[in-house]
Amino acid sequence: MALDKAQLAQMLRTMILIREFDELAIQLRVAGKIYGAVHPYVGQEAVAVGVCSNFKVSDRVTSTHRGHGHCIAKGADIRRMMAELFGRVDGYCKGKGGSMHIADFAVGMLGANGIVGGGLPIACGAALAAQLEGKGDVTVCFFGDGAAAEGEFHEALNIASVWKLPIVFVCENNQYAANNAVAVQHPRVDIAAHAGAYQIPGVVADGNDVLEVYAAAGDAVARARRGEGPSLLEGKTYRWHFHAMRATPPPETRPSDEIASWKARDPIARLEQHALGAGALSAAEMSAIRERVKADLDDAVAFAEASPFPDPKDLLVDMFAE
Amino acid sequence: MREISFQKALDEAVAEEMRRDPRIIVMATDFTGDPVKEFGPARVRFTPISEAVLTGMGLGAAGCGFRPIVNWRMVTFSFVAMDQIVNQASKIRYMFGGQADFPVTYRCTTGGGIGLAAQHSQSPYSMWMHLAGLKIILPSTPADAKGLLKSAIRDNNPVVSFECSRLATVTGPVPDGDHLVPIGVAEVKRAGTDVTIVGLAYYVQEALAVAEELVREGISIEVVDPRTLVPMDADTVRASVRKTGRVVIVDEAPATCSAASEISALLVEDPDTFRVLKAPVRRVCAVPVPVPYSPPLERAALPNRDDIKTAVYAVLKDSLRPV
Numbered sequence: 001m002a003l004d005k006a007q008l009a010q011m012l013r014t015m016i017l018i019r020e021f022d023e024l025a026i027q028l029r030v031a032g033k034i035y036g037a038v039h040p041y042v043g044q045e046a047v048a049v050g051v052c053s054n055f056k057v058s059d060r061v062t063s064t065h066r067g068h069g070h071c072i073a074k075g076a077d078i079r080r081m082m083a084e085l086f087g088r089v090d091g092y093c094k095g096k097g098g099s100m101h102i103a104d105f106a107v108g109m110l111g112a113n114g115i116v117g118g119g120l121p122i123a124c125g126a127a128l129a130a131q132l133e134g135k136g137d138v139t140v141c142f143f144g145d146g147a148a149a150e151g152e153f154h155e156a157l158n159i160a161s162v163w164k165l166p167i168v169f170v171c172e173n174n175q176y177a178a179n180n181a182v183a184v185q186h187p188r189v190d191i192a193a194h195a196g197a198y199q200i201p202g203v204v205a206d207g208n209d210v211l212e213v214y215a216a217a218g219d220a221v222a223r224a225r226r227g228e229g230p231s232l233l234e235g236k237t238y239r240w241h242f243h244a245m246r247a248t249p250p251p252e253t254r255p256s257d258e259i260a261s262w263k264a265r266d267p268i269a270r271l272e273q274h275a276l277g278a279g280a281l282s283a284a285e286m287s288a289i290r291e292r293v294k295a296d297l298d299d300a301v302a303f304a305e306a307s308p309f310p311d312p313k314d315l316l317v318d319m320f321a322e
Numbered sequence: 323m324r325e326i327s328f329q330k331a332l333d334e335a336v337a338e339e340m341r342r343d344p345r346i347i348v349m350a351t352d353f354t355g356d357p358v359k360e361f362g363p364a365r366v367r368f369t370p371i372s373e374a375v376l377t378g379m380g381l382g383a384a385g386c387g388f389r390p391i392v393n394w395r396m397v398t399f400s401f402v403a404m405d406q407i408v409n410q411a412s413k414i415r416y417m418f419g420g421q422a423d424f425p426v427t428y429r430c431t432t433g434g435g436i437g438l439a440a441q442h443s444q445s446p447y448s449m450w451m452h453l454a455g456l457k458i459i460l461p462s463t464p465a466d467a468k469g470l471l472k473s474a475i476r477d478n479n480p481v482v483s484f485e486c487s488r489l490a491t492v493t494g495p496v497p498d499g500d501h502l503v504p505i506g507v508a509e510v511k512r513a514g515t516d517v518t519i520v521g522l523a524y525y526v527q528e529a530l531a532v533a534e535e536l537v538r539e540g541i542s543i544e545v546v547d548p549r550t551l552v553p554m555d556a557d558t559v560r561a562s563v564r565k566t567g568r569v570v571i572v573d574e575a576p577a578t579c580s581a582a583s584e585i586s587a588l589l590v591e592d593p594d595t596f597r598v599l600k601a602p603v604r605r606v607c608a609v610p611v612p613v614p615y616s617p618p619l620e621r622a623a624l625p626n627r628d629d630i631k632t633a634v635y636a637v638l639k640d641s642l643r644p645v
Contacts, residue, residue, distance in 0.1 A: 060386065062382075091419070092418070092419060092421070093417060093418050093419030093421070094419040094420075095419075096416060096417055096418075096419050097417045097418055097419060101417040101418060103418040103421060103422075104421075105385065105418075105421050105422045106421075110382065110385060110386075111414070111418055113410075114409070115405055115409045115410070117405075118378070118405055118406070118409060118410055120375070120378070121374055121375040121376070121377065121378020121379055121381075121382065121406055121410075122378045122379070122381050122382035122385070122410065123382060124375055124378065124379045124382060125378060125379035125380060125381055125382020125383040125384070125385070125386070125390070126382040126383065126385070126386050127382075128347075128379055128382070128383050128388075129382065129383045129386030129387060129388050130386070132347070132364060132383075132388065133387075151374060152374050152375060152378070152405065152406075155370070155372035155374050155375035156375050158370055158372065158375075159369065159370055159372055159375050159376075159379075162370065163367075317420070318415060318416050318419055318420030319415070319416050319454075319455065320415070320457070320479050321415065321420070321423040321424075321425075321478035321479050322478065
């Protein structure tokens with residue numbers, strides 16, 4: 001499945017947008033323009049983009065506390081995302097959710113989630129809905145290596161396998177659950193190995209290679225669309241920044257040579273090299289993509305800043321449906 | 323009017339709603355009767371024992387256009403799904419800014435009195451009331467059980483249906499046809515003038531029995547059943563207490579941070595009710611202890627008719643004005 005120029009450009013643009021969105025979010029949090037916690041996705045862009053490039057709008061995803069990348073890759077509007085970070089009424093959740101609860105049901109993004117593993121059961125429900133609808137839609141559940149130690153992970157894989165749900169479990173193994181290295185938490189560092197216990201395919205992909213992720217996810221998504229059930233796809237990747245920040249970024253505790261070795265495998269640089277080498281994109285075209293991303297982010301911030309704060313009189317709006 | 327059991331009334335509610343709306347699916351480890359025969363295996367799902375994933379699947383499928391009914395069987399099993407109940411179900415609509423509805427019904431049995439010991443005799447509805455995002459029904463009669471469960475299934479929000487174990491075999495009249503009881507509407511089960519007893523679930527029946535006994539002593543009891551805990555129909559409860567001036571609240575959950583405590587607060591915080599109280603509010607609740615197994619111990623832990631009568635006498639004795 002060779003990708004054409006437009007597809008490569010779209011992938012590159014989305015990866016750069018994800019990275020720059022979260023680099024900007026860090027700056028905005030330090031500047032006090034946004035609130036709460038920021039969990040940057042920087043470094044992991046190839047996973048969200050490689051997976052979601054296989055999608056239709058009617059496919060659905062669930063996300064995690066580190067969810068901005070999944071939102072952008074699934075087609076959410078960065079202006080409304082930014083407005084949500086700013087706590088404004090034009091945000092996706094009207095300012096009620098913030099970074100950890102961004103959702104856009106209109107594009108099949110069923111929500112970030114502040115609880116590790118919390119999205120796995122919800123994703124299974126979305127997959128059950130797709131199975132009952134019978135239109136061939138697929139659900140992808142993003143989670144981290146930390147979630148593989150949660151009971152919800154095992155319950156979800158078990159029932160998805162038994163019921164042959166059209167779901168792809170995508171583990172982004174970024175080597176750390178919060179601040180604990182993966183080898184400290186798991187007897188095997190390959191999360192995909194759990195697939196064997198549930199008799200579903202388990203595949204490890206280079207999570208810093210968007211084309212490899214795209215191909216591996218493509219196989220899993222196609223299998224789910226055919227009604228053959230779930231798969232577990234593990235993308236080995238790395239987050240460049242801290243687990244989470246509040247007012248200021250916390251000090252780095254991971255080995256500097258480890259960080260350097262992963263940065264040398266920068267997923268964006270690798271895609272750029274591929275595109276250049278294949279003659280698909282020129283340096284000038286890639287430069288234009290970066291400029292366009294910067295302009296789009298400036299526009300998103302302007303949109304967010306222009307949006308009003310919610311009125312406290314609307315505190316109870318959206319509690320219950322009619 | 324025909325008389326059927328509480329359990330049969332609940333089963334009828336589900337079956338009638340499933341006939342009415344093909345988007346309703348049910349998930350549980352087992353079912354009464356053979357619903358697969360009528361509704362097929364796609365809509366009637368026998369599940370692994372996986373409360374957390376089932377609870378979340380209910381939300382996920384609801385957010386994608388279906389109307390799942392997840393039966394935890396006993397409320398005590400739902401504690402395994404606390405993340406999905408507390409962090410997800412009760413908050414998901416609000417925290418996403420109302421962009422989707424989550425019409426899911428969670429069913430469970432509740433309460434003690436049938437020898438199931440510490441874990442399976444709990445009545446933890448106040449834990450769910452505290453979450454401010456779940457509707458909660460707690461019927462006391464077969465008719466209310468059917469009508470409220472049907473309303474719960476039609477509601478566009480997560481609703482928890484607490485179904486009292488001691489009432490399962492109790493029979494009562496249930497209207498034919500599409501019998502609905504609205505969520506959030508209490509009912510005066512017996513009119514009286516001297517003391518209001520607010521009962522929950524099984525203790526509505528017990529309060530009615532006590533009321534009948536006290537007629538012989540010239541004491542007129544009004545029995546009020548909230549029927550729904552969230553949203554609570556405070557107006558109906560307050561109106562009764564404003565009439566009688568005295569109230570005893572009876573439930574089998576321990577009193578600490580309980581539904582009974584909440585009802586008490588709703589009464590005394592209301593100036594118009596507080597002003598006409600003739601005696602302090604009394605709660606009759608379980609002893610704060612894990613419910614024990616041996617029958618004499620279990621009876622000692624849970625409220626009984628004598629406890630209710632004692633409280634009625636106390637609010638009459640405590641009264642600033644005589645009867």
